[in-house]
Amino acid sequence: MSSSKLDPVARRPLPSQVVKDDESALVAAAKAGDISAFETLVGRYERKIFRLTQNITQNREDAEDAMQEAFLKAYEHLQSFEGNSRFYTWLVRIAVNQALMKLRKRRPNVVSLDEEVNTGEDMVPREVEDWGPSPADRYAQTELSEILTKVIGDLDPPFRIVFQLRDIEELSTEETAEALGLSVPAVKSRLLRARLKLRQTLNQYFRRGENK
Amino acid sequence: MKCKTIITELADYLDEALDPILRASIEEHLGKCKDCRIVVDTCKQTIEIFCNSEPAPLPQTTRLRLHEALAKRLRRVRA
Numbered sequence: 463m464s465s466s467k468l469d470p471v472a473r474r475p476l477p478s479q480v481v482k483d484d485e486s487a488l489v490a491a492a493k494a495g496d497i498s499a500f501e502t503l504v505g506r507y508e509r510k511i512f513r514l515t516q517n518i519t520q521n522r523e524d525a526e527d528a529m530q531e532a533f534l535k536a537y538e539h540l541q542s543f544e545g546n547s548r549f550y551t552w553l554v555r556i557a558v559n560q561a562l563m564k565l566r567k568r569r570p571n572v573v574s575l576d577e578e579v580n581t582g583e584d585m586v587p588r589e590v591e592d593w594g595p596s597p598a599d600r601y602a603q604t605e606l607s608e609i610l611t612k613v614i615g616d617l618d619p620p621f622r623i624v625f626q627l628r629d630i631e632e633l634s635t636e637e638t639a640e641a642l643g644l645s646v647p648a649v650k651s652r653l654l655r656a657r658l659k660l661r662q663t664l665n666q667y668f669r670r671g672e673n674k
Numbered sequence: 675m676k677c678k679t680i681i682t683e684l685a686d687y688l689d690e691a692l693d694p695i696l697r698a699s700i701e702e703h704l705g706k707c708k709d710c711r712i713v714v715d716t717c718k719q720t721i722e723i724f725c726n727s728e729p730a731p732l733p734q735t736t737r738l739r740l741h742e743a744l745a746k747r748l749r750r751v752r753a
């Protein structure tokens with residue numbers, strides 16, 4: 463008989479998430495005008511920031527521009543970074559703003575982040591199927607990252623952006639709300655919808671018996 | 675407790691942001707309801723799959739363009 467109690471979500475520290483010891487020294491050096499220190503920080507976070515801007519804009523060109531502008535803005539405003547948050551979290555907020563501007567420019571009518579979200583009966587999943595252990599291990603790294611990019615791209619902007627910040631970038635609910643100008647309950651309802659929708663979509667790849 | 679309540683509390687449950695009483699009654703329901711158990715578990719796996727995935731390296735041209743733009747603008751800002 464399986465236990466009803468679940469372990470908490472296991473967030474493994476990825477190599478890219480480990481804050482290296484030299485980070486505050488690099489930020490200080492960059493603040494003092496050391497361009498190569500700043501370039502080291504860029505090299506450290508460019509992959510994550512590009513994934514972020516890509517997932518928000520869903521457009522390669524916009525994602526590149528938003529990333530460039532985010533790093534440039536970060537450099538210009540480095541003096542205002544006070545070091546009470548992580549440098550990366552600060553950078554994420556700048557990048558989110560740049561990416562949202564691109565998205566709104568391209569799809570002005572589609573992107574209202576604060577629309578009412580229905581949390582009704584229709585969210586209860588039907589015909590649920592089990593995935594078995596370590597479903598992601600059934601796919602090669604590149605194949606998995608293609609699947610993830612695709613399924614997150616299928617979500618409507620308010621949901622995918624909240625999911626991106628909260629569950630991928632691991633901002634807190636409050637930080638996510640602040641970055642997007644949403645209330646905490648609004649973030650929570652979008653996050654719930656996003657997680658359920660992604661679970662549903664991923665089901666076709668991960669359900670048991672889907673022997674890859 | 676109904677299955678619908680499990681769903682509406684799901685996000686807070688996974689984020690461990692529920693008060694202990696509500697949490698206990700959810701766990702009691704999960705002990706009896708296989709569907710809800712699977713939904714909670716696969717939802718948890720969904721989050722883990724995303725948050726544990728490393729981003730792909732930048733495409734070569736994207737990387738070049740970024741570093742060119744930086745080199746150009748940064749040197750000008752500081753000049």
Ligand SMILES: [Zn+2]
Pocket residue numbers: 676677680703707708709710711
């Ligand atoms: Zn149930």
